[in-house]
Amino acid sequence: MSTPIQEVPLKTITGDPKTLGDYAGKVLLVVNVASKCGLTPQYEGLEKLYADKRDKGLVVLGFPANDFGAQEPGAEAEILDFCTTNFGVEFPMFSKIVVTGADQHPLYKALTSAYPKATSTSGNDFRARLRGYGLTPNPEPGVLWNFEKFVIGKNGDVVARFAPDTTPDDPALLAAIDKALAA
Numbered sequence: 001m002s003t004p005i006q007e008v009p010l011k012t013i014t015g016d017p018k019t020l021g022d023y024a025g026k027v028l029l030v031v032n033v034a035s036k037c038g039l040t041p042q043y044e045g046l047e048k049l050y051a052d053k054r055d056k057g058l059v060v061l062g063f064p065a066n067d068f069g070a071q072e073p074g075a076e077a078e079i080l081d082f083c084t085t086n087f088g089v090e091f092p093m094f095s096k097i098v099v100t101g102a103d104q105h106p107l108y109k110a111l112t113s114a115y116p117k118a119t120s121t122s123g124n125d126f127r128a129r130l131r132g133y134g135l136t137p138n139p140e141p142g143v144l145w146n147f148e149k150f151v152i153g154k155n156g157d158v159v160a161r162f163a164p165d166t167t168p169d170d171p172a173l174l175a176a177i178d179k180a181l182a183a
Contacts, residue, residue: 003156005114008107013064013076013093020107020152026059027180028152030111032099032143033062034071035082039147043087045168049177050091056181057154060091063107065099068145069135072096099143108143111150114158116141118148121172122165129165149173153180 006021020028031046043062050060064079066072072079076095083089097105117140120126126144127137137144144164151160151173160176167173 005107005110005152005158006156008105008110010107011095013080013095015076015095018092018094020061020156023059023061024156025154026057027154027177028150029058029060029177030107030150030152031060031062032065032067032097032108032146032148033083033093034065034068034146035074035079036071037068037146039145039164040071042147042168043083043089047087047089047091049168049174053177053181054091058177058181062089062091062093063099063105064093064096065146066096067098067100067143071146099148100138111158111161112141112143115150115161118144118161118163119172120163120166121170122163124165126163126165151176151180153183155183 002021006024007019010018012018034040046060064072080093083093099108130137147164149162149166150158153159159180162173
């Protein structure tokens with residue numbers, strides 16, 4: 001039996017239809033990504049995490065979004081070229097979507113409803129940092145910025161959510177992934 005999150009229609013970055021249900025039995029790390037963000041170097045860590053744990057059942061899924069500071073302005077082909085050329089990304093990438101606001105994609109409506117609060121592990125208040133740049137952060141349960149991370153267990157349930165500045169090698173993120181892999 002699939003969860004509503006697993007049934008949301010998606011498209012890969014090359015336009016093929018997909019759902020998260022296609023990854024049933026795997027642990028998923030869903031990340032909204034951007035090519036021109038201060039956090040863009042996380043692509044390298046996400047790819048390393050995927051390489052290190054894919055044989056154990058982890059799949060990293062990248063969802064480009066242009067919601068924050070117009071930091072993902074490119075078309076799908078440009079985004080894919082950027083990711084593969086600069087970071088050797090091999091994990092699955094999806095077509096550009098909207099992760100916040102009135103046009104929020106159904107996947108992100110489901111994710112933020114299922115897990116309304118992101119865990120911050122950096123010791124920094126990312127909301128305060130955004131305010132320091134003159135930005136108004138989204139209130140919870142909205143996605144705060146690029147590179148927010150959702151962990152989905154093998155059964156399709158959201159089991160953890162991490163703030164954008166949580167790096168792919170963060171011990172708390174790794175612990176959540178490992179716990180989901182062991183379940």
